[in-house]
Amino acid sequence: MASLAGKTALVTGAMGGIGQAIVARLQADGATVVAADLSTAGTKADHGIDGDLTDTAFADGLPARVQALTGRLDILCNNAGIIARGKITEATDEDLRRSLAVNVEAPFRMCRATIPIMAAQESGGSIVNTASCWGLQPGPNHPIYVMTKAALASLTQCLGRDHAGDGVRVNAVCPNEVDTAMLRTGFEIRGLDAEAGIDALNQSVPLGRIAQPEDIADVVGFLCSSDARYVVGALLEVNGGKPVA
Numbered sequence: 144m145a146s147l148a149g150k151t152a153l154v155t156g157a158m159g160g161i162g163q164a165i166v167a168r169l170q171a172d173g174a175t176v177v178a179a180d181l182s183t184a185g186t187k188a189d190h191g192i193d194g195d196l197t198d199t200a201f202a203d204g205l206p207a208r209v210q211a212l213t214g215r216l217d218i219l220c221n222n223a224g225i226i227a228r229g230k231i232t233e234a235t236d237e238d239l240r241r242s243l244a245v246n247v248e249a250p251f252r253m254c255r256a257t258i259p260i261m262a263a264q265e266s267g268g269s270i271v272n273t274a275s276c277w278g279l280q281p282g283p284n285h286p287i288y289v290m291t292k293a294a295l296a297s298l299t300q301c302l303g304r305d306h307a308g309d310g311v312r313v314n315a316v317c318p319n320e321v322d323t324a325m326l327r328t329g330f331e332i333r334g335l336d337a338e339a340g341i342d343a344l345n346q347s348v349p350l351g352r353i354a355q356p357e358d359i360a361d362v363v364g365f366l367c368s369s370d371a372r373y374v375v376g377a378l379l380e381v382n383g384g385k386p387v388a
Contacts, residue, residue, distance in 0.1 A: 145368040148173035151213040152367065153206065155179045155196060155253065156223030157188060160323030161273065164356035165220055168364040174218065177209045196223055196249035197241065206256040215264060218367045219257045221250040221295075222273045227287040228329060238287055246291035247298075254302055258311050267310025271366045272299050273359075274315040276380050280387040296378050303376025312375050314366045319382035320344050320353040349384030 152169045156162040157178030166188045169176050176188040183191030190212060194201040210216045225245045227238040250272055261268030277285060278292025299315040306313060320326060322341060330340040345352045362381050365371050 145370045146173045147218070147364075147368060150174045150217040151177065151209065151215050152218035152220065153177045153179060153209045153216060153257075154188070154220040154222055155205075155249070156273075157186060157191075158183060159222070159325065160356040161318075161321060161359050162222050163187070164360035165222060165363050168357070168360040169218065169220075169367065172364055172368065174367075175213055177212065179205060180223070196253075197244040199248075199252065202249050202252040203256055206253060206260055210260055216257060216260045217264070217266065217268045219253060219261075219268070219270045220273070220363060220367070221253055221270065222363075223249060224273060224292075226285070226325060226329070228285055228332075230284050231286045234287055242287045242291050246288075247294045250295055251298060254298070254313070258302070258306055258309065261311045262306070262309035264310075267312070269367045269371075270302070270311065270313045271363050272296075272313070272315040273363075274299065274317045274378060276317045276319045276382050276387050279317055279378060279380065282387045299378060300376045307375045312366075312371070314371070314374055314377045314379065316359055316362050316366065317378050317380045317382075318354055318359050319380075319385050319387065320348075321359060322353055322355055326353075347385060347388070348382075352383065354381060354383060 152174045154165050158180040166176050177190040178186040178188035179192045196202050227242050272295050274296045275292040277289050278296045281289045302313040327337040330337040
């Protein structure tokens with residue numbers, strides 16, 4: 144894998160399972176990593192910035208804060224995300240508002256603020272959005288989540304095309320199920336045993352198991368690196384061979 148030495152990366156949702164794995168992967172590849180989350184206490188990133196991405200002023204200003212802190216911004220990983228479960232008839236206005244704010248508006252604002260910074264650098268930059276297989280092929284009973292991840296996937300393709308000429312590559316990683324606290328909490332909310340649920344999901348994957356956070360982080364690391372220098376606007380499914388059911 145190409146080295147990221149001398150590069151600065153900003154990772155949102157950095158304290159979640161996938162976020163922590165992305166931080167570790169980018170650091171292992173040599174990048175200076177700035178973690179952003181509601182609380183970054185205990186982060187292993189080089190720097191932590193606390194804040195709420197639904198605060199538009201925070202989201203708009205975060206890329207410039209990273210540039211001021213480290214002198215540059217080469218990589219943005221829009222990894223923060225939430226999931227609203229259930230049919231549309233069970234959804235609340237707050238489910239819709241918050242999902243749009245975190246999954247769509249925050250990445251929009253972050254990209255809008257980041258692209259000029261990267262375009263002004265001789266080396267350009269790389270943006271990797273964490274979308275979802277469910278945003279490419281809808282699954283059942285998650286209309287808000289599916290809709291927001293589809294919007295993020297579409298944004299990725301648009302920006303990839305629009306800003307490749309600026310030296311800014313925009314791509315997305317699209318996982319299926321990943322063994323994270325978010326997934327396990329989903330089982331618990333429904334009164335199910337998380338371990339039993341994970342075991343059942345493992346049997347549904349052709350590769351034999353659902354993803355671990357590192358499986359996703361390794362693909363993010365590739366997309367951030369010069370090894371992916373000709374990859375633009377890609378929606379890269381990382382699903383172990385399992386289609387959305």
